[in-house]
Amino acid sequence: MTPTKNLLYLLIMGVSLGCAIFLRGRLLDERRVLELDPRIGNVAVEDPLALAMAERQVVLASAGLGVFRPLAIDFLWLRASHLQRSMNFFEAATLSGLITRLQPRLPEVWRFQAHNLAYNLSATLPPRERFPWVLRGIKLLRDEGLRYNPQSDLIALDLALVFQYKIGRDSDAAGYLYRNELAAIFDVDPESPQGRARYREWKLDPEFIKRIDDKYGVAFDFRAAEAHGIYWSEQGLDRAQAAPEPEDWIVSLLTNVGRHSLWQLFNSGRPVKAPLTESRYGVRVRYAFVPDLRFANATRRALEEHASLSSDAARTYQEFLKRDVLYRFLLLGDEAARARFEVTRDRMEPSAPALEKLLLEFQWTAGGSKKSALMKLADYLDAYLLLELAGESDLAEGFRALARLVHSTWLLAEGGGAPPPFDAYVRTAAHRRIEEWRKQPRLKKHLAPLLKIFSKDGEGILSLPETQELPLSLEHLNPPTVLTP
Amino acid sequence: MRGAQVFTIGRTSFTEIVRQPVYGLMVLGTLAAYALSPAISMFSLGSDRSVLKDFGVSTLFIAGVFLSAFAASRVVGRELANRTALILLSKPVGRGVFLVGKFLGILSAVTVASFLFTLALLLAARMGPPESAHAPVDWPVVTAACGAFLLALAAGAISSYRAAHSSRPFGMVTLKAACWTLPLGFLVAGFFDRGWHPQQFAAAFDPEVPTAFDPHLLLAALLVLPGIFVLCSIAILFSILWRRAAVLMTILVFLGGLAIAGGDLPLLGLVPNFHLFWVGELFYLEHPNLSLHYLGLAVLYSAAYSAASLSAASWLLQGREVG
Numbered sequence: 001m002t003p004t005k006n007l008l009y010l011l012i013m014g015v016s017l018g019c020a021i022f023l024r025g026r027l028l029d030e031r032r033v034l035e036l037d038p039r040i041g042n043v044a045v046e047d048p049l050a051l052a053m054a055e056r057q058v059v060l061a062s063a064g065l066g067v068f069r070p071l072a073i074d075f076l077w078l079r080a081s082h083l084q085r086s087m088n089f090f091e092a093a094t095l096s097g098l099i100t101r102l103q104p105r106l107p108e109v110w111r112f113q114a115h116n117l118a119y120n121l122s123a124t125l126p127p128r129e130r131f132p133w134v135l136r137g138i139k140l141l142r143d144e145g146l147r148y149n150p151q152s153d154l155i156a157l158d159l160a161l162v163f164q165y166k167i168g169r170d171s172d173a174a175g176y177l178y179r180n181e182l183a184a185i186f187d188v189d190p191e192s193p194q195g196r197a198r199y200r201e202w203k204l205d206p207e208f209i210k211r212i213d214d215k216y217g218v219a220f221d222f223r224a225a226e227a228h229g230i231y232w233s234e235q236g237l238d239r240a241q242a243a244p245e246p247e248d249w250i251v252s253l254l255t256n257v258g259r260h261s262l263w264q265l266f267n268s269g270r271p272v273k274a275p276l277t278e279s280r281y282g283v284r285v286r287y288a289f290v291p292d293l294r295f296a297n298a299t300r301r302a303l304e305e306h307a308s309l310s311s312d313a314a315r316t317y318q319e320f321l322k323r324d325v326l327y328r329f330l331l332l333g334d335e336a337a338r339a340r341f342e343v344t345r346d347r348m349e350p351s352a353p354a355l356e357k358l359l360l361e362f363q364w365t366a367g368g369s370k371k372s373a374l375m376k377l378a379d380y381l382d383a384y385l386l387l388e389l390a391g392e393s394d395l396a397e398g399f400r401a402l403a404r405l406v407h408s409t410w411l412l413a414e415g416g417g418a419p420p421p422f423d424a425y426v427r428t429a430a431h432r433r434i435e436e437w438r439k440q441p442r443l444k445k446h447l448a449p450l451l452k453i454f455s456k457d458g459e460g461i462l463s464l465p466e467t468q469e470l471p472l473s474l475e476h477l478n479p480p481t482v483l484t485p
Numbered sequence: 486m487r488g489a490q491v492f493t494i495g496r497t498s499f500t501e502i503v504r505q506p507v508y509g510l511m512v513l514g515t516l517a518a519y520a521l522s523p524a525i526s527m528f529s530l531g532s533d534r535s536v537l538k539d540f541g542v543s544t545l546f547i548a549g550v551f552l553s554a555f556a557a558s559r560v561v562g563r564e565l566a567n568r569t570a571l572i573l574l575s576k577p578v579g580r581g582v583f584l585v586g587k588f589l590g591i592l593s594a595v596t597v598a599s600f601l602f603t604l605a606l607l608l609a610a611r612m613g614p615p616e617s618a619h620a621p622v623d624w625p626v627v628t629a630a631c632g633a634f635l636l637a638l639a640a641g642a643i644s645s646y647r648a649a650h651s652s653r654p655f656g657m658v659t660l661k662a663a664c665w666t667l668p669l670g671f672l673v674a675g676f677f678d679r680g681w682h683p684q685q686f687a688a689a690f691d692p693e694v695p696t697a698f699d700p701h702l703l704l705a706a707l708l709v710l711p712g713i714f715v716l717c718s719i720a721i722l723f724s725i726l727w728r729r730a731a732v733l734m735t736i737l738v739f740l741g742g743l744a745i746a747g748g749d750l751p752l753l754g755l756v757p758n759f760h761l762f763w764v765g766e767l768f769y770l771e772h773p774n775l776s777l778h779y780l781g782l783a784v785l786y787s788a789a790y791s792a793a794s795l796s797a798a799s800w801l802l803q804g805r806e807v808g
Contacts, residue, residue, distance in 0.1 A: 009800040016793035021754030023786040027761045030779050036764045069540055074525050105769055106536070244771045 073102050089121045100144065107152040110145030114138075118162050127174035131181045138162055142203050153243070153250050156236030160257045164229030168264050176476065183223040183271045183287045190222075204231060216262075216298040223271045224289065229261035259302045263316065266299040267291055267323065274477045275389050288476045290395060291327040300324070314349075321348050325355070326362050330398030356409060359402065362471070371465070373410035377403050378464045379471065381429035386470070386477040399471075400426070420462050428462045490578055491586045498590020500657075502556045503597070509656040511555075512598050515548040519605040520630065523614045533614035539765040541606040542705045545599060546763060549713035552598055554720045554735035556591045562724030562731050565805075581799045584721065588795060591717045597664060599713065603706040604667045605630070607698050608674060611689075625677040633670030637663035701773045705764050708780055711787030712762025718794035719757065725801050757790050 031037050076099045083092040096113040103109050118137025122130040138159065145155045165171055167178040188195040199206065204222065212234050213219050220227040236254040240246050269292035299320060307317040321344045329337035338355060345352040352358065380403035387396035407422045469475075502508055522537050561584075563569075608630050612623040641659030675689035675698065691697045719738055723731040742759035762783060767773045 005803070006800070009796055009803075012796040013793050013800070016789050016796060017755065019789035020757075020786055020793060023782055023789060024754050024758055024761065027758075027779070027782050027786060030776075030782060031761070034774050034776065034779060035770060036766055036775070036779075069543070071525055103536070105766075 069102055073099055076102070084116070084120070087124075089116060089124055093117055093121055100140075104144075104148040107145065107149045107154050110141055110149070110155060111158050114141045114145065114158060114162075118166055122174075123172060127172075127177055130172070130174045131178050134162065134166060134178060135181075146203070151239055151242070153236045153240035153247075153254065156232050156239055157250065157254055157257065160229045160232035160236060160254065160261070163225045163232065164257050164261045164264065167225035168229060168261065176473065179225055179289060180287055180476075182225050182228075186221075186223040187273075202228075204228075208235070216295075218294045218298060221269070221271070221292075223287070224265060224269045224292075226261035226264045226269060230258055230265075233258040233261065259306060262295055262299045262302050263320070265292055266295040266320070266327075268472065269295055272387070272390055272392050272395075272477065275391075286476055288390075288472065288474050290392070290472050290474075291323070291331065293327055293331055296324055296327075318349055322358055322361075326359055329359055330402065331394055333398070334401065356405060359405060360409060362402070370410070373406055375465045375467075377406045377425060378429060378467045379469070380406065381426055381464075382433070382467045383470050383472070383474045384426075385430055385433055386474050390477050424462050425464065428464050431461055432464065487579070487582050490582050491589060494578075494583060494586025495589035495593065498560045498587050499593040501560055502590065502594040503657050503660055504654055505555075505559060506656070507555055508552065508594065508598075509660070511548060511552055512601065512660065515544060515598075515602055516605050516634075518544055519602065519609045522606075522609045523612050533616070534610065535768040537614060538606075538610050538699065538702050538705070538768040541610060542702070542709060542763070542765055545602050545606065545706055546709045546712060546759075548602060549595055549599060549709060550716055550736060550739045551732075552595050553591060553713055553717040554732040556594055557587075557717060557720030557724045557735070558728065558731045560590060561587050561721050562728030565725065566728050580802045584795060584799050584802060588717060588721055588791075591721070592714060595713050595717060596710065597660070599706070599710055601663060601667055603703065604671050606706060607702060608671065610702050611674070611698050621679055623679045625674045625679070625681060629670035629674035630667075632673075633663065633666035636666040640666075701767055701775050704775045704777075704780060705767055708762050708764060708775070708783055711784045712759050714787050715757050715759070715762075715790045715794070718791035718798070722794045722798040722801070725798050725805065761786065 076095050080092045080095040080099065083089075083095065093113065093116050096109075096116060100109050100113055114137040116137075117140060118134045122133035122137075125133065141155050141159045141162070146152065146159075149155055167175065167182060169175060186198065188198055190196070190199060199209075199222075202222075209220065209231065212230060215234075216230070220230065222228060222231075233254045237251065237258070240250050240254060268289035270290050271287040272290050274286035274288065303313070303317040303320050306313045308314070324344065325337050325341045328340050337359070341352070341355045341358070353361070380399045384396050384399040384403060387393075387399060403425070404422050407419070407425065467475075519541065522541060608626050612626045615622075637659050640662035641655045644658040645655045672686070675686045676683060678684050678688075689698050690700050716735060716739060720731060720735045723734045723738075727734065738757065739759055742757045743763070745753050745756055745758060745760070764775055767775055
C-alpha cells in the first residue's frame with residue numbers, strides 16, 4: 001500500500017472519529033435536555049462517584065441483559081414469594097436483593113425489600129437483635145432506593161413511616177430499643193465534624209432541615225425518630241407535588257405521617273438521658289422521651305386543620321387540648337397551665353371539667369378508690385424521683401405537684417381522718433428506691449444525690465403500693481433497668 | 486460499476502446470512518420472546534407496561550448485537566479464514582468494495598430482522614401484561630400476530646413442497662413471507678380496538694390511549710438500528726483482526742460502550758457510546774419526549790463511527806495477505 005493511500009485512510013478515520021466525537025457531545029447534551037438518562041440520586045447529599053456508578057449499573061442492567069432480565073426477575077419474584085410464604089425471610093431477602101439489582105428503577109421493588117427487612121425479618125429475632133435489620137431497611141430505601149428513584153414520593157413515604165410508626169411507636173416489643181438506638185446515634189452536635197458526617201451519612205440535607213425548621217417554627221432534634229418522620233414526609237411531599245399530576249392519596253398519606261409525627265413529638269419528642277450514661281459496663285445510653293412543648297403550636301395547627309374531617313381526628317384534637325394543659329402544668333407550672341386552660345376551655349368538648357379534675361384524669365380515671373389514688377401517688381412520686389436524678393428538675397417538680405394534687409384532692413376527700421403529710425409519702429417513695437438500689441453495688445454512686453435530698457433512715461416510712469406503670473415510660477430512667485439488658 | 490459490485494456482494498452476503506440456521510433461530514427466538522413478553526413482565530409491581538417496553542427495546546439491541554457479530558464472523562471472518570474471499574478478491578474487485586458490500590449485506594439482514602422485531606414489539610406492547618386474571622385479552626393483536634405467523638409458515642411449507650428440488654430453503658421463504666404477513670397483521674390490528682370495534686388507524690397510535698401502539702416505542706426501536714449498524718462495522722473490523730474472538734469482542738465492546746454511559750472525558754469519544762442509542766428511561770417518564778432531531782443526530786453519529794470502523798477494517802485488509 002502506498003504512503004498516500006495510508007495517509008488517505010488515516011485521514012478518513014481521523015475525520016470520521018472527529019465527527020463522531022463532536023456528535024457524541026451534541027447527543028449527550030440533547031439527552032440531558034430530553035431527560036433520557038436515568039435520574040440518579042440527590043447531588044446535595046450523595047457522593048458523585050456513587051451516582052455515576054449507579055447510573056452505569058442502571059444502563060447495564062437495563063440495556064445489557066435484554067430479555068434475560070425479566071426472565072430472571074420473574075424467577076426470582078416467584079421464588080422469593082414462595083420463600084416468604086414459607087417464612088424463610090432471610091432467603092427471601094437475599095433474592096429480593098438480587099431483584100433490586102436487576103430492576104433498580106422500580107420503587108416498588110425497594111419498598112418490598114425494605115418492608116421485608118424492617119418489618120418481617122426483624123420480627124423473627126429477639127428484640128435486642130432487631131434494630132440492625134430495621135436500619136438495613138432504612139438504608140436500603142434511603143441510600144439505594146432513592147438513589148435510583150430520586151423522584152419517588154412512595155419511597156420517601158415508606159422511610160417516613162419506618163421512623164414515625166416502626167421506630168416512633170410501640171408497633172413491636174422492641175420499639176423502645178429502636179428509639180434508644182436512634183437517639184444514641186444522633187446524640188452529637190450537628191455542627192461538629194462528627195455531627196456533619198453523621199447527618200450526611202443519614203442523607204439529611206442541612207438546607208432542607210432549615211426549611212422545615214422555618215416551616216414549623218421549631219429546631220428539630222433528630223434524636224427523636226419522628227423528626228426523621230417529618231423530614232422524609234416533607235421530602236415526599238416535595239416530590240409528590242413536583243409530579244406533573246400529583247396523586248391525592250399519596251399527598252394525603254404523607255400529610256398524615258407528618259401530622260402523626262408532630263403529635264408524637266408533642267407527646268414524646270424530647271429525649272431525657274438516663275442517669276447512667278457511661279458505657280463502662282458495656283451498657284448503651286438510655287433515654288426516656290418526654291413531652292416537648294415546642295411542638296404545641298405546630299401540632300395544634302395541624303390537628304385543627306384536620307379536626308373537621310373525621311370523628312377520630314376530632315377526638316385527637318380534643319385529646320391535644322387536654323394534654324396541652326397537662327404538659328404545661330408539668331413543665332411550666334400551675335400558672336401556665338391555668339392560663340392555657342382559660343384560653344382553650346371553650347374549645348373542649350364536652351364542656352371542660354375543672355382544671356384540677358382535668359389534670360387528675362391524666363392516665364387515671366378520677367374518682368377511683370383510695371387504693372387507686374395511692375397507686376397513682378406512688379407512680380407520680382417515682383417519676384419525680386427518677387427525673388430529679390436525671391437532672392430534669394422542672395419536669396420532676398411538675399410530677400411532684402401532680403402527686404401533691406392527688407394527695408390533696410383524693411386522699412383528703414376519702415374521709416376517715418386526715419391522711420399522713422405529703423412529705424411523708426415523698427420520703428417513703430425515696431426510701432423504697434434507695435433500698436432497692438442498695439442491693440446493687442454498681443448503683444452505689446447513684447445513691448449519693450438521693451441521700452443528699454432525703455433522709456436515709458426509715459423515719460416516718462408509710463405504706464405505698466408498688467408502682468404500676470410510670471407515666472411517659474419514665475421507668476427507663478431507672479438505673480437497674482439500664483443495667484439489666 | 487463499483488456500485489453494481491457492491492450491490493452484488495451485498496445481496497449475496499444477505500442471502501448467505503439469512504440462510505444460516507443460527508440467523509433463523511435468533512429471529513425465531515426473539516419473536517418468541519416478544520410473544521411471551523406480556524406474560525413474563527407481569528411481576529413488575531405496577532410498572533408492567535413500562536418494563537415490557539424497556540426490555541423489549543433492550544432485547545432488540547441484544548438480538549442485533551448477536552446477529553451482527555455472527556453475521557460478520559460468517560461472511561467476513563470465515564471467508565478470510567477459508568480463503569474463499571480470494572475467489573472474489575482475485576477478480577477486479579477492490580478490497581474496500583468487498584468490505585462495503587459485506588457491510589451492506591449484514592446491514593440488510595439485521596435490518597430485516599429488526600423490522601420484524603419492531604412490529605412484534607409494538608404488538609406485544611399494545612397487548613400489554615394482563616393487569617388481572619380477568620383483564621380482557623387484545624384479541625385483534627393475538628389474531629393478527631398468530632395469523633401472520635401461521636401464514637408465513639404456510640408460505641414456507643407450500644414453497645418447499647412445490648419446489649422440493651429448488652435451493653430455496655424453508656427458513657428463508659418463511660422469513661420473506663413474514664416480511665409481508667407481519668406488517669399486514671400489524672395494519673389489521675391497527676384498524677380495530679381491543680373489543681374488535683373498528684377505529685381510524687391513526688387512533689391506534691394515540692399516546693393518550695394506554696392500549697394503543699406507542700409512537701415513542703417505535704422511535705426508540707428505530708433509534709436502536711443505527712446502534713446496531715455501528716456494531717456491524719465493529720464486528721467486521723474484529724472479524725478481520727481476530728476471527729475466532731470476533732463475536733466475543735463485539736459483545737464486550739457493546740457492554741463497554743454501555744458502561745461508559747454519559748462520561749464527559751473527551752477520550753471516551755473514541756469508544757463507541759451505545760448508551761446513546763438506548764432510551765429505556767423514556768418509558769418511565771410521565772411525558773416522554775424523544776425527538777426526530779435526536780434520532781437524526783444518532784444516525785449521523787452512527788454513520789461517522791461506522792465510517793471510521795470500516796476505514797480501519799479496509800486499511801487492515803489492504804495490508805493483509807488473503808491468498
